[in-house]
Amino acid sequence: MSSIWFKKHFLKSGSSTNPGNAESLGRGAEQQLPAASLYRRPKFLRGVCSGERLPGRRPIYCPPRDRPLQWGTGYAEVINAEKSKFNEDQATCCQISVRRREIGMEEEQDWLILCSNQYLIGYYWALFDGHGGPDAAIIASNYLHYCIKQKLEEVVEGITEAQPPMHLSGCCICPSDSQFVEEKQIQQEDVVIGALENAFQECDEVIGQEMEATNQSGGCTALAALYLQGKLYVANAGDSRAILVQKQSVVPLSSEFTPETERQRIQQLAFLCPKLLADEFTRFEFPRRLKGNDIGQKILYRDYSMAGWGYKTVEKADLKYPLIHGHGKQTRLLGTLAVSRGLGDHQLKVIDTDIEVKPFLSCIPQVKVFDFASRNIKEDDVLVLATDGLWDILSNEEVAQIVRSFLKENRTDPYRFSELARCLVHTARGKKNGHQWILDDNSPASYDDISAFLIPLYNRDADC
């Protein structure tokens, strides 16, 4: 999709700001194209937070009590401890209205109403954690839901019929087509997953074009949750995380994608396309950077095909900087990036070289599906989406404990999920002690941007 086409489409059927509620999309309201270069905080924080940094302070912002988010969703955020000029996290919370129509017809033609309702309504929450500047996260927070809306509308018959049809037009070339679809076990949810995958890819292309046109740089992670037709889809590209907290259990609804978790994919690409390393990097992993006097020794190593470790006789070429280096949060791809999936970074090069990072990145999310019909959702069951600033400090189990005890003690406040979000973000941010941010036990708190959605799930399958 070209950037121009996208803008045209965007201007035509874009979002409206729905005062007193979250953004509402796709009903043809007027819409101004957001200027990517205009830094801002999430729209639902307007009047609360300008985005201006308060020197030395890190206040926690929540949506105002008089403008609740959809589903009573809670949200809180805090800026980093001056590691970057801006809070590089961004957030979006809105409905996505998917028009039921026949594909292949021109925009100008009348819609063919296939079912009694003209729209499928989806509910969408997303977090974006920017790096190398705030711009990619801002564009993604403005565009990704449009890409999702568009991709869902393109395949809408595939997600409204009991079984996705082989042909989108409904024509039948081969009488046993539905049998082939059944044999492959292709279901509605597979078509939604495909639409989400393609939407991330399209949003990445748009970001690349916008950033090139405006001479901006940077990238962002993307974690998006979409509730559609009784199922929750969690799409993740990066190191944010989603978990479902229930009374007795914690269900992870995403995996993190970092140079460490995607080592074998990245090393294999370097094996298949060695030119991408321009003789400056080695694709082998060693426990530490090698030195001259390691040459000739047999040292622990891993190559792309290995889940285990072997020993390799060190050659001079092994002294090059490793494709993936460091451990834990310090792990870097090409000495540059801490994440291996996300949007943007099209222009990113290894410092002082012509080596591009983008070929090693993936913009495709992993999508996990949570079916409300097959799970027993109880009161106070809550979906937690948060950027790595939270998860670096709090484990899944610690978050679950805070969630459970907070909700038990705060039963009636309709704003309680934002207070809970504030409580979680506050816990991870800690308190200021001189120039440091520390937890109650005096260990280091998070210096990063932190953003969290707390989404109550009870009775949603009945409501929506």
Next chain:
Amino acid sequence: MSSIWFKKHFLKSGSSTNPGNAESLGRGAEQQLPAASLYRRPKFLRGVCSGERLPGRRPIYCPPRDRPLQWGTGYAEVINAEKSKFNEDQATCCQISVRRREIGMEEEQDWLILCSNQYLIGYYWALFDGHGGPDAAIIASNYLHYCIKQKLEEVVEGITEAQPPMHLSGCCICPSDSQFVEEKQIQQEDVVIGALENAFQECDEVIGQEMEATNQSGGCTALAALYLQGKLYVANAGDSRAILVQKQSVVPLSSEFTPETERQRIQQLAFLCPKLLADEFTRFEFPRRLKGNDIGQKILYRDYSMAGWGYKTVEKADLKYPLIHGHGKQTRLLGTLAVSRGLGDHQLKVIDTDIEVKPFLSCIPQVKVFDFASRNIKEDDVLVLATDGLWDILSNEEVAQIVRSFLKENRTDPYRFSELARCLVHTARGKKNGHQWILDDNSPASYDDISAFLIPLYNRDADC
């Protein structure tokens, strides 16, 4: 490793046949190089089964009662219903003696005894399911345990010290080396896993050289279980399967690798290296083979990056034969192979073309580790290894039910695990009804070769 080197090494420190027991390896006994072209059944069946096909009959063979396998292991096999000339399954069951020594010393030098025992004793079971002829499976059944022995000996300090050393020689270049190893959380078992991965790769190279030298063709899957130092390692490349049957649960200890399960890896390779398809195949997956009148239609498809399904406007190029085609057991890679991992197939080309299949295959196993110390192994807990002939007919749960009820009713016979193996193989083979093989409920039985090891695990951590 060259074939010549291997033969030399093999002849020097190869296996001896230990009458009255399984093969015993590595103690310098005399050994004749097996001729790959000499078809045979597993050594432990000698005197029981010549390998000759009995027309129209499919007797089940077990080891003789007076030559029990290690650990009281049960084994049974049956030939296919004349789909190929030979039983293309092969099996090995033996000890692997890993010499503790300092690496880097020549074979001729004295061994440096590092610990009180000169050898680490491992126990090994493996199944190989051949295709395109029996030769690759025969070579693998003769060689893989030597490759494993050799790879383990090469890194023996890494698997005997509490923490694998950074340098195999024990020299210390950097004082904090052990800290780097600890930070990466590299453990003994990771070095065993690496050795198994490298052993499969080496065995594959040997097979390639042997097959080329003797003008043979074909390949095989490989499923190997190794018990070493209180842990069970299950390495799998192909569509055989290992499960642990316990009283209350079934623990899968392998995953299958087929064109269906490895679709994304295979499609991505075709995307990165399109020349491998020589313009004859399309890398896209469709629910069925496309036809001329599908052109211009939007049809369900998947590309390498997609776990879900999308719709694609069909072009002429999409009418090419798909890289991966069919569904379930009928799925084929390049219209040729039903498995995507295994050993051999170096010369395999798509019929009537110059398109090579080997680049799309992986010889690297997935290795799963089962730690006896952290699991409560009870009496009658049993490890089941079997080729796909069994699993095509019986589910994990059905096998577990047969295992539990058989063992409950047969408490005292020391040969009971072979009788159990016979019972399982018999169930999957079914009975002959005219020209058909059917189960008790008249549904089709297995027409494939079937082989199964039944390995009792109780008290093994204490014994070995």
